[in-house]
Amino acid sequence: MLIARVIGELVATQKHASHEGRKLLLVQPLNLDGSDRGDAVIALDAVDAGVGDRVLLVTEGFSAMTAVGRPQSPIDMAVIGFIDQIDLLPGAD
């Protein structure tokens, strides 16, 4: 799982049926210091996250499909939780 921040939403009318009824979020993975980690990705929303939230992102198919409740569907990323706080050892970031 990755730490990430929701930075936007997508609107798509024509899409796979398994994606209907769920928000499509633009999510930016983050490093521990809060800086961007690679490019943003698109994830289905399993927890009703919104723009600006710091979230947990799964990037593997089985866990993403299970989180969204759509087995055997083309989903490889999902937002599965909000992060309230991260405790680190001093200097870990």
Added chain:
Amino acid sequence: MYLGRVVGCVWATVKHPAMVGQRMLVIQPLTPELQSTGKHLVCLDATGAGTGEIIYYVRGKEASFPFLPAEPPADATVVGIVDSVHLKRPPKAAGGRNPVHKKARKC
């Protein structure tokens, strides 16, 4: 899933039997600001996307799921056509990334 733009089509006469009849598209990955990023790749098409359109695609084993019960040996598939992107962060400072390329030819 990842954001991209359709920049072309691939035709292959001889291919895996499970891929017969499937369209193959050349995709340029995009950033949320719709700037090109990374290298092109070839995706199967599950939505009917056309050249020039902004799409999102899925990678990995999940790429073959839209075609069940057939199981084409695909590792990337276009699963949605993007109407609009609502981005709520300040755009990154120009970091040497190229602007979006010119619209591709019809194919």
